[in-house]
Amino acid sequence: MRLYRARPGRRSFRPLVDRLPVSMSGAVALGGFAVLAPTLAVVGELHATWFALGGFTVLCVLLGAVSRPTAAPLVAGAGWLFFNGFVVHRYATLEWGGAGVEFTRLGLFTAAALLLSLPAALPRRTVRVQVLPAPDRARGIRD
Numbered sequence: 431m432r433l434y435r436a437r438p439g440r441r442s443f444r445p446l447v448d449r450l451p452v453s454m455s456g457a458v459a460l461g462g463f464a465v466l467a468p469t470l471a472v473v474g475e476l477h478a479t480w481f482a483l484g485g486f487t488v489l490c491v492l493l494g495a496v497s498r499p500t501a502a503p504l505v506a507g508a509g510w511l512f513f514n515g516f517v518v519h520r521y522a523t524l525e526w527g528g529a530g531v532e533f534t535r536l537g538l539f540t541a542a543a544l545l546l547s548l549p550a551a552l553p554r555r556t557v558r559v560q561v562l563p564a565p566d567r568a569r570g571i572r573d
Contacts, residue, residue, distance in 0.1 A: 449550060455501035456508060459493050463512035470517065478518045483535075486513050487542045494543035502547060506539035513539075 450458065466489055470476045475485075486509050493505045511524070513535065519525045526532060 449498045449547070450496050450501070452498060452501040452504060455493065455497035456504040458496075459505040459508040462489055462493060463508055467512050467516040476517055476520075482513070482517045483538075486517075487538060490539045490542035491545050495546040497543065497547050499544060499547045499550070502540050502543035505543040506536055509539040509543075510536050 463486070466485060467476070470482055470485060475481045490505055490509050494502060497505060510532070514527075514532070515522045515524050518527065
């Protein structure tokens with residue numbers, strides 16, 4: 431049996447996509463960012479530049495597409511840990527660069543993770559079904 435969803439205001443129905451639970455989203459996020467950091471090193475962009483920040487933001491968006499909205503802070507936290515530890519301060523050293531800078535990065539990663547996960551949390555409208563009257567057996571009408 432296939433379940434379908436529809437957004438308010440749309441007439442098209444799409445198959446319902448299950449989202450990853452929060453714990454699994456965190457595990458996938460840690461793995462994804464662990465792969466992204468060496469990839470940036472191979473490309474030569476393992477520095478605190480717009481390219482590295484954009485790469486982490488794009489990965490947050492992609493992870494948000496398969497995660498539930500409640501997993502966005504976990505995805506953003508994992509992204510911030512890898513960005514701060516391997517890109518900004520290098521050598522897996524976490525340092526605090528100031529509340530304004532670090533909260534801006536966390537906010538950017540959280541907003542990116544919520545970008546594609548929030549539309550999945552919109553309420554679904556009910557499917558309207560036309561009910562046909564059952565044949566009246568008392569009057570002798572047969573199928």
